[in-house]
Amino acid sequence: METKILSTSKQDIALAGKILRGGGLVAFPTETVYGLGANAFDEEAVKSIYRAKGRPSDNPLIVHIAKKEDIAPLVEEIPEKAQKLIDAFFPAPLTIILKKSPLIGKTVSGGLETVAFRMPKNEIARAVIEAAGVPIAAPSANTSGLPSPTKASHVIDDMQGKIEAIVDGGDCEFGVESTVITLAEKTPVILRPGAITKEMIEKVIGKTALAKAVLSEMEEGEKAASPGMKYKHYSPKAKVFIVDADKKTYENFVNSKKGAFALCFEEDEISIPKVVFGKENDDLSQAKLLFDKLRELDELGAKKVYARIPNKDGIGTAVYNRLIRAAAFNIIDLKKPFTIGLTGQTGAGKGYVCEELEKLGFKIINSDFVARKLTEKGSPLLGALQKSFGEDILENGELNRKLLAKRAFENKEKTALLNSVMHPAIIEECKKQSRHPCVFDAPQLFEAKAEDLCYKIICVSAPAEKRLERIMKRDNISEEDALLRINAQFDEKYYIDRSDYVIYNNGQNINEQINRILEVIL
Ligand code: TXA
Ligand code: MG
Numbered sequence: 440m441e442t443k444i445l446s447t448s449k450q451d452i453a454l455a456g457k458i459l460r461g462g463g464l465v466a467f468p469t470e471t472v473y474g475l476g477a478n479a480f481d482e483e484a485v486k487s488i489y490r491a492k493g494r495p496s497d498n499p500l501i502v503h504i505a506k507k508e509d510i511a512p513l514v515e516e517i518p519e520k521a522q523k524l525i526d527a528f529f530p531a532p533l534t535i536i537l538k539k540s541p542l543i544g545k546t547v548s549g550g551l552e553t554v555a556f557r558m559p560k561n562e563i564a565r566a567v568i569e570a571a572g573v574p575i576a577a578p579s580a581n582t583s584g585l586p587s588p589t590k591a592s593h594v595i596d597d598m599q600g601k602i603e604a605i606v607d608g609g610d611c612e613f614g615v616e617s618t619v620i621t622l623a624e625k626t627p628v629i630l631r632p633g634a635i636t637k638e639m640i641e642k643v644i645g646k647t648a649l650a651k652a653v654l655s656e657m658e659e660g661e662k663a664a665s666p667g668m669k670y671k672h673y674s675p676k677a678k679v680f681i682v683d684a685d686k687k688t689y690e691n692f693v694n695s696k697k698g699a700f701a702l703c704f705e706e707d708e709i710s711i712p713k714v715v716f717g718k719e720n721d722d723l724s725q726a727k728l729l730f731d732k733l734r735e736l737d738e739l740g741a742k743k744v745y746a747r748i749p750n751k752d753g754i755g756t757a758v759y760n761r762l763i764r765a766a767a768f769n770i771i772d773l774k775k776p777f778t779i780g781l782t783g784q785t786g787a788g789k790g791y792v793c794e795e796l797e798k799l800g801f802k803i804i805n806s807d808f809v810a811r812k813l814t815e816k817g818s819p820l821l822g823a824l825q826k827s828f829g830e831d832i833l834e835n836g837e838l839n840r841k842l843l844a845k846r847a848f849e850n851k852e853k854t855a856l857l858n859s860v861m862h863p864a865i866i867e868e869c870k871k872q873s874r875h876p877c878v879f880d881a882p883q884l885f886e887a888k889a890e891d892l893c894y895k896i897i898c899v900s901a902p903a904e905k906r907l908e909r910i911m912k913r914d915n916i917s918e919e920d921a922l923l924r925i926n927a928q929f930d931e932k933y934y935i936d937r938s939d940y941v942i943y944n945n946g947q948n949i950n951e952q953i954n955r956i957l958e959v960i961l
Contacts, residue, residue, distance in 0.1 A: 443604040444591070447563050451606065456570025458603045459484075462634045464491060466580040468608030470561040471532045471616045471633065472587040472730070473594045474503065474577030475602065476568075485546040485576050491601040494583045498666045499632045500576040501534050501617070505568040512553055513574065514540055520644040521622045527643045530558040530565065532613055533635040536621040539557030541603045547576050549666055563608040564583050575602070579606075579616060586673045586730040586765065593734060614727035615757045619665065620647070629653065630665040632756040634726070653760050654751070656768040672764040675733045675743045677741040679766040680781055680961070681784050683748045684773035684875070686719070692773060692875045693745045695800050700736060702746035716746075722755040729758055733765055747773075771961065776870045777879035778961075780893030783934050786906030786913070787899040788944035789880060795953055804869045806881035813864055816839045823848070823860050826855075848927075862887040876961070885937050895960050898938040899943055900931050 445451035445465075455465045459476055462484040466475050475491065477484035479502045490921070491495055502513055507529055511517065515538040517525070524535060540555035548554055556574075568575050579587035582597045591607035598605065618633030620640065627647040629637055640647050652661075652668045663669040677700070682689050686707060689883075693701045694710045701713040704725075716732040717724030736744055746766065748911060749758045763770070778801065781790055793803050813820050816836045825832060828846045833837050847857035866889055869879060877894060890896060910921040935941050940956045942949060 440600055440603065442595070442599050442602055443804070444595070444602050445606045447566075447606060447608050452566045452570050455567050455571065455604055455606050457598045459567070459571035460573060460574060462602035464488060464601075465567065465604045465606065466588075466591075466598060466602060467564055467577075468561055468591070468611055469503075469532075469559040469564040469604040470576075470612040471559075472589055472611055472614070473580040473591070473605075474564070474575075475576040475578040475580035475594075475598065476503070476571075478571065479576040479600060480542065480544070480545050481573075481575040483545050485544065488576065488578060489546070491598060492578060492583045494578065495666075496546070498547045498578075498670065499551055499553075499555060500547050500578050501619075502543070502547060502554060503564065503568055503575045503577050504556060505565040507558065509574060510556060510558075511885050512540060513556055514538060514543055515829070517560055517705055518622055519628060523643050524640065525619070528635055528639075530560040531635055532560060532617040532633050533557060533621045534617045536619065536623050536630075538623055539646075551666075553621070555619060557617055561608070561612070563606065567606060584671050584674055585615055586675065586761075589727070589730050593731070596734075597769045610727075612727075613754075614730060615725075615754070615761055618757075621664070628664060630668070632754075632760050634754050634757065636753055636756065637839060638753075649756075653756070654763070656763075660791070669928060671767075673730065673733065673761050674765055675737045675741075675744070675765065677736050677744045679733075679744045679746055679762075679769065681748050681762060681766045681770045682744050682773060683770055686747075688773050688875055689745075689747050692771075695876065696743070699743040699745055700739065700741040702732060702736065702744050704747055708745060712741075714739070714741075720750070722750060722753050722758060725749050725758045726754050731763055755908075773875050775892055775894050776873040776877075777893045778876040778890075778895075779895040780879045780881060780884050780889065781899065782881055782884040782896065782938070783899035784901075784906060784928050784931060785882065786908075786910040786921075788905075788909065788949075789882070789899045791944065791949060792897075792899050792942055792953065793878060793880050795950060799953075799957070802872075802874055802877040804872050804877055804879050806865050806869060806879070806883070806887075809865050809868050809872075810861060811870060813861075814840075820860070820864050824857075827856050827860060832934070852858040858886060864887075885934070890937065895940065896938045897940045897942060897956060898934040899942045899944050900935065901943065 449598045458465050462481050468472050477488050534557040536553050536555045536556050543554045580594045581587050588594045589611040594605050613634045618635040619631040629649045629822050650664045701709045704719040706719050714732045716728040749755050797803050832843045847853050907921050942952045
C-alpha cells in the first residue's frame with residue numbers, strides 16, 4: 440500500500456474524511472501526539488489499527504469526537520462529574536472513561552464494559568473527524584512499544600506502507616498524550632497523567648486519585664487499572680537510566696560515562712554526546728521534546744542513555760511517567776550518598792574488588808580508615824569513648840586500641856556500646872567525603888544500618904578455606920586466631936540476603952562479575 444501524505448488544505452481534509460468513512464486508516468495530528476484513526480463504528484477498520492500498530496487486542500482505543508453532542512450516544516449515561524469536566528475543559532487533551540453504550544463494539548473497548556472518549560483541542564484533528572462524519576477510534580500512531588509520534592515524520596517512520604494516509608499538520612503542541620481519567624468507578628482516578636493536571640481536575644470535581652502505576656512499577660500479579668499500563672512503552676532501542684540527582688552531581692556522574700549519551704536539559708554542562716529535551720524549569724518544553732528526542736537517540740545509535748530526572752510537578756508528572764517507562768523503571772538514585780555499598784565477611788577479598796572499582800573511576804571511601812582517623816590524637820570522639828570505656832583507654836592522648844578492643848569485645852552489650860559511638864560518626868564523615876560514583880567500603884555496613892544510604896549493595900563472598908588463608912597471610916596470625924575472627928562474624932547468608940548483588944571471589948573472573956553488575960546497575 441502506498442501511504443499518501445496529505446496537507447491540511449480543505450481538499451486534503453475532505454479526502455482524509457472520505458478514506459476514514461470508507462474503512463481506511465488515516466494518521467492525523469492532535470495537540471498531544473499524532474493519532475492513527477479509523478471509523479469507530481466499523482469493526483473491521485478498527486481491527487486494522489491493531490494490526491498496523493502490532494497492538495495487543497485487549498488494549499482499548501480512545502474514541503475521538505468533534506462536538507460535545509456526539510458524546511451521549513457512546514456512553515450509558517453522563518454522570519455529573521463527567522459533565523462538569525466536559526464543560527470545563529473540552530475540547531482538550533483530556534480523555535474520560537465511562538460505561539459504554541451498545542454502539543461501542545468490543546474491538547474498540549478491548550472487551551471492557553467502558554469506553555474512553557475525547558474531543559481534541561487541535562482544529563485539524565476536529566476537522567478530520569468532522570469530515571469523516573463518524574467518531575474516530577485513534578491510538579497514538581506509533582508502532583506499539585515505541586515512543587509516540589509528535590511529528591509527521593515519526594508517523595512516516597513507523598506506518599509508511601501500512602496505512603492509507605497521513606495528514607501532516609506539523610509538530611504537536613504538547614508532545615505527551617492526553618490525561619486519561621476514569622469516572623466509571625466511585626472515585627475518579629487518573630490512569631495516565633497529561634497536560635490537564637490533577638490540580639486542574641480537582642478544582643472542578645474535587646478529590647481525584649492518581650493510579651499507583653503512574654509513578655511506580657506495577658508489582659507482579661497486580662491488576663492494571665488501564666490495560667495500557669501493563670505493556671512496555673515509549674522504549675527506544677538504547678538502555679535508558681534516569682539519574683536522580685542535582686545538576687552538579689548529574690553532570691559529574693554523566694561526564695565520566697564514556698561511550699554513553701546524556702538526555703539532559705539545556706542548562707546542563709555535558710562533555711559526552713548529548714540530546715537536549717527542554718529547559719530545567721520548563722515542563723512544557725520537556726513534554727514537547729521528550730518523544731522526539733527518544734527517537735533521535737535511536738537514530739544516533741545510542742546504546743546507553745543517562746537522563747536527567749525531570750521535576751514531577753504539573754505536566755512534569757506526565758513527562759516523568761513517560762520517561763520512567765522508557766527507562767524500564769531504571770532509576771539511579773544519586774540522592775543517596777554512596778553509589779555502591781561494599782561489604783562481606785573478613786577475608787572475602789573486598790580489597791581486590793575495591794582496587795578494580797577504583798580503576799574504573801569510583802572514589803573509594805573505606806570505613807576502617809575513617810574510623811582510624813576519627814580516633815587519632817585530639818579527636819573529639821575520644822572523649823565519648825573514654826566516657827563509655829574508661830579514662831585509661833587514652834595514654835598521653837593516644838588511644839590504646841588493644842585496651843579498647845579488650846573492653847569493647849568483652850560482651851555483646853559492650854560491643855553495641857562501641858558501635859553506638861563509632862558508627863554514626865563514621866557514617867557522617869564518610870558522607871562528607873562521598874562524591875559519585877563512589878564505593879562505601881564497609882565491613883559493618885548492615886550493623887551500622889547504612890543500607891539506605893547506598894544506591895546498590897554488593898557483598899563479596901569467598902569459600903571458608905580461602906578466607907582463612909587470606910586472613911592468616913594478611914594479618915600474620917595463626918589458624919586458630921583466624922578461625923576465632925571468622926566465627927565472631929555473621930555467616931555468608933547474612934550478607935547475601937541483605938545485598939543486591941554478590942561477587943564470588945575465589946580468585947577467578949572477578950572482573951567479569953564486576954562488569955556484569957555495573958552493566959545492569961549503572
Ligand atoms: O492524546 C491521546 O490520548 C492520543 C491522541 C491520539 O488522542 N491517543 C492515545 O491513545 O494516546 P493510546 O491508545 O495510545 O492510549 C490510550 C490509553 C491506553 O493506555 C489504553 O489502555 C487506555 O488509554 N484506555 C483506553 N480505553 C480505556 C478503557 N476503557 N479503560 C481503561 N483504559 C483505557
Ligand atoms: Mg499509545
